[in-house]
Amino acid sequence: MKKRLQYTLAGSISLLLSTSCFAGHHQHHGKEVIMKNLETGKIIGSVMVNSYDDDGVVFTPHLSGLTPGIHGFHVHQNGNCASSMKNGKKVLGGAAGGHFDPEETNAHRTPWSEKGHEGDLPVLYVDEQGNATQPVFAPELEIEDIEERALMIHAGGDNYSDSPKKLGGGGERVACGVINK
Numbered sequence: 001m002k003k004r005l006q007y008t009l010a011g012s013i014s015l016l017l018s019t020s021c022f023a024g025h026h027q028h029h030g031k032e033v034i035m036k037n038l039e040t041g042k043i044i045g046s047v048m049v050n051s052y053d054d055d056g057v058v059f060t061p062h063l064s065g066l067t068p069g070i071h072g073f074h075v076h077q078n079g080n081c082a083s084s085m086k087n088g089k090k091v092l093g094g095a096a097g098g099h100f101d102p103e104e105t106n107a108h109r110t111p112w113s114e115k116g117h118e119g120d121l122p123v124l125y126v127d128e129q130g131n132a133t134q135p136v137f138a139p140e141l142e143i144e145d146i147e148e149r150a151l152m153i154h155a156g157g158d159n160y161s162d163s164p165k166k167l168g169g170g171g172e173r174v175a176c177g178v179i180n181k
Contacts, residue, residue, distance in 0.1 A: 030048060030049070030050045031048070031049045031050075031143070031147075031179060031180065032046050032047075032048055032049075033046060033047045033048075033049055033151050033177040033178065033179050033180075034046050034177050035047060035061075035063060035151070035153070035175050035176065035177040036081065036175060036176060036177065037065065037174065037175055038081065038083075038092035038093045038173055038174055038175060038176055039092060039174070042065075044063050044064060044065045044066065044175055045061065045062045045063035045064055045065075045132075046061075046062050046063075046177070047059050047060065047061045047062070047063070047151060047177065048060040048062070049143065049146075049151075049179055050143075051142065051143040054142070055139065056137055056138055056139035056140065056141055056142075057137070057138045057141040057142070057143050057146070058135050058136070058137050058138075059073070059121065059135065059136050059137075059138065059151070060133075060135040061124060061132040061133060061134070061135070062132075062133060063126075063131065063132040063133075063153075063175070064129075064130055064131050064132075065130050066126040066130050066131075066132055066153070066174070066175070067126065067130065067155070067174075068126050068127060068128045068129075068130060069126055069157065070123045070124070070125055070126075070157040070158070071123060071124045071126060071132075071153050071154055071155070071156065071157065071158075071170065071174075072123065072124075072152075072153070072154030072156060072157060072158035072170025072171075073121040073122065073123060073124035073136065073151075073152070073153055073154070073158070074099050074100075074119045074120060074121055074151075074152050074154070074170075075099070075100040075118070075119035075121065075141070075146050075149050075150070075151055075152075075179070076093075076096035076097055076098065076099060076100060076119060076149060076150040076151075076152050076176075077096065077097035077098055077099070077100050077101070077119075077149060077150075078095060078096050078097040078149065078150060079096075079148040079149050079150055079178040079179070079180075080095040080096055080150065080178070081093050081095065081096055081150055081176035081177065081178060082094075082095040083095065091173070092172065092173050092174075093150070093152060093173035093176045094173075096150035096152055096173070096176060097150075099119040099120060100118050100119030100145075100146065100149055101118065101119065102118060102145070103118070112139050112140065114140065118140055118141060118145065119146075119149070120158075121136055121138050122136035122137065122138070123136075123157060123158050124136065124153055146179050147179055147180065147181045148178070148179065148180065148181060149178070149179055150176050150177070150178055150179075151176065151177050151178070151179055152173055152175070152176050153173070153174050153175040153176070154170030154171055154172065154173055154174065155170065155171040155172040155173075155174050156170045156171040156172075157170065158170050
């Protein structure tokens, strides 16, 4: 019950932020990012990426087939979702590189922090049926900065810290898409 309340609260906060904050603002630069399951290569849906004047970016998912719960959700440095090798092991989505960090902070923080990766997004909420539809808002991003970069969903949640595990503890990469120009 506590976990379900936590998920519902996270989804409600994201929806509130993404809708009420933009009354009277103009939407620009809508882009659809096709997301694929990194293990199977199958399309699991899309994420609409929109900017609102200079007030940040809203990511609106239309995804299915994900594990219920909260997932780490990030913009990664490279616009490539292919696998790569690291220490002799295959890393799904490894060609996407690390989180988008143009200021080279080398720190994983909250999406509204100016002291962390710019690619750190609010968590993605997936309902009990495996669907993600709740929008999330990233106030520190501009859409022009994230074009040609990867949008990544991780297996686990995100605590917006590098402790106790680096990069929020999200773990393996499970789905990816490229934000095209």
